[in-house]
Amino acid sequence: MTLAIFDLDNTLLAGDSDYLWGRFVVERGLVDKASYDAQNQRFYEDYKRGELDVRAYLRFALEPLTRYPAEELHALRAEFLQEIIRPIVLEAGQELVRDHAHRGHVTMIITATNRFITGPIAELFGVEHLLATTPEFRGGRYTGEVIDEPTFREGKVKALDIWLAERSEQPRQSWFYSDSHNDLPLLEKVTNPVAVDPDKQLRELAQARGWPVISLRN
Numbered sequence: 462m463t464l465a466i467f468d469l470d471n472t473l474l475a476g477d478s479d480y481l482w483g484r485f486v487v488e489r490g491l492v493d494k495a496s497y498d499a500q501n502q503r504f505y506e507d508y509k510r511g512e513l514d515v516r517a518y519l520r521f522a523l524e525p526l527t528r529y530p531a532e533e534l535h536a537l538r539a540e541f542l543q544e545i546i547r548p549i550v551l552e553a554g555q556e557l558v559r560d561h562a563h564r565g566h567v568t569m570i571i572t573a574t575n576r577f578i579t580g581p582i583a584e585l586f587g588v589e590h591l592l593a594t595t596p597e598f599r600g601g602r603y604t605g606e607v608i609d610e611p612t613f614r615e616g617k618v619k620a621l622d623i624w625l626a627e628r629s630e631q632p633r634q635s636w637f638y639s640d641s642h643n644d645l646p647l648l649e650k651v652t653n654p655v656a657v658d659p660d661k662q663l664r665e666l667a668q669a670r671g672w673p674v675i676s677l678r679n
Contacts, residue, residue: 464632465561466621466647468639469572469579472657473554473586475678478546479522479574480505485541486525509660511643515573515613523596526577526603534577534603542581550585553677558586561636571621571637571647573613577603592620617647642666 470477483501487494500521507513526534562568569590570583576593583591594613597606610616625631635651637644642662648654656667656674667674 462630462632463564463566464569464635464651465558465566466569466571466635466637466651467554467558467586467588468637468641468644468657469570469582470574471640472638473551473558473570473677474546474582475549475551477505477574478578478582481545481549482541482578483522485537485545489537491528491537492525508643511662513613513643515611515616519575519594519607519611520605523575523603523605523607526596527605531598531601531603538577538581541578542585546582546585551677555586557638557677558588562587562589566636567632571612571617573611573616573643575607590624592617592624614643615646617644618650621647621650639663648672 467473470479480501483497486492487497487501504513504518504521508518558568567590568588569592570579570586570588571592572579573594576591576595579591579593592612594611595608597604597608610619612620634653636653636655637647637651638655638657639648640657640659640663642660645663645666654667654672656663656672658676658678659667659674664674
């Protein structure tokens with residue numbers, strides 16, 4: 462097996478779907494604008510600095526899902542996908558995924574953004590497998606909790622290790638494409654790490670280690 466892994470936000474997308482969902486629920490009046498916007502921005506800045514408390518962020522981000530029936534949430538998600546996500550899908554990202562698939566590689570997205578948001582986005586890219594933070598769904602409603610460890614930083618490596626163990630396989634070759642220094646643990650695990658439109662920290666690290674640095678936006 463040859464494995465091509467992609468980060469999602471600011472890698473295959475020209476934006477952060479998790480952050481944008483937060484803005485979307487504010488604009489739809491599902492949460493209090495002043496307090497939610499400020500917290501959403503603070504968590505996003507923490508993430509960019511590599512200081513995110515992922516558990517605290519998930520409690521914040523998943524709480525609005527507990528307020529509404531699943532049918533209403535899924536209808537809102539469809540609007541979000543059409544209005545917010547489709548315009549930031551990177552064509553070069555789609556081409557990169559297709560290229561790996563055409564070469565017979567197993568394609569996968571590993572993202573810290575929760576599966577409620579990212580499930581339909583992975584389908585847009587035609588990606589075969591998605592490893593994402595999974596919100597708990599019980600009794601027909603989201604609980605605000607998560608199942609298993611969040612797929613963030615070292616959690617991405619653990620999720621991949623579990624996925625491989627379940628199949629009793631190890632890839633002969635593997636790629637991981639990411640924009641963020643937060644993904645260093647997984648970038649160091651694969652045989653072909655690639656920095657995509659990287660943040661400052663990852664760009665400097667990639668250049669020091671001789672990793673390819675590419676752009677999907679030009």
